[in-house]
Amino acid sequence: MQEPANINATTVQPAPTATVYGMPAYADRAAAVGEVHARPHLLIQAPRGILQLAFMTEGDQARDQMAMSELSHRFGVAEPDHATPLHGMTWDEGDLHCEKHTEFSTYLWCASLDSETGEPCGENPFKHGFVPPGPVVSGIRLRLLPWTPETEKEADRFDPASLCYSLVENGSAAILTDFRQDEDGLTQILVLARDLTPARAGALAQRLLEIETYRTLALLSLPLTRSMTSELRRMESRLAAITDEMCTSLVERRDSDVLLSELTGLAAELEAGVAANLYRFGASRAYYEIVEERLAALSEEAVSG
Known part of the structure; x- marks a missing residue:
């Protein structure tokens, strides 16, 4: 005699299938269409300071996980998803973005600049016990300032013998650098901007950071x-x-x-x-x-x- 079915047994339901216009979607479609949003530009306004360090990690993601976990605990924010190549964290006085590549990782700290000292406000995430995930291959200090007669004097900080001074964004911004390193070993870049939206300013800063980082990597x-x-x-x-x-x-x-x-x-x-x-x-x-x-x-x- 057949035993009665257990009405309390849990029935395993198949996972819902993604659809597009009512039709089954390709398995990897979500990852493909989401890639365009995987690396959004920064949204920044002057005055703003950016400090980016690139570390040679040789693809060891455990090093990045350890560094990001320490930063999360220090600033009291939730740990990011370590499985993704790009993640970040935000606190009251700034934000930090980590992007993992094949042989290196970049850590970008962005914060407002103090009106009196010109230094980034808040605690520097790369101090006070920060454990780098590898040796530094590139270090950049970028400052975004409103373009005024007063801020134009900042050009005097650079070596005139190697100064690179260009206009970009149809004349709405100027970029200055001498490709030399300061006392901290960082390459300094100055951006003077007027009438730039946060999205355009962020995209410009991102390009400049990438140029200096990849220039250094190319010369290895x-x-x-x-x-x-x-x-x-x-x-x-x-x-x-x-x-x-x-x-x-x-x-x-x-x-x-x-x-x-x-x-x-x-x-x-x-x-x-x-x-x-x-x-x-x-x-x-x-x-x-x-x-x-x-x-x-x-x-x-x-x-x-």
């Missing part, structure tokens, strides 16, 4: 290139010597097997060097292309003198 291959130059010259000299020896008479020529062995050894050295440094040079090329794109988006107009 420069020391490697210099170190490889002497090694390549040694290999070229040895190859020339072997080639010259192969062109001599049979009496003076060494055993062909020995020459072939030396050629094979040189080829193996070259191949190993290429394989060991392929990622670094590929990354530099990609970073350089990003810099070029951001510079084109600025549509700069150089200020003479």
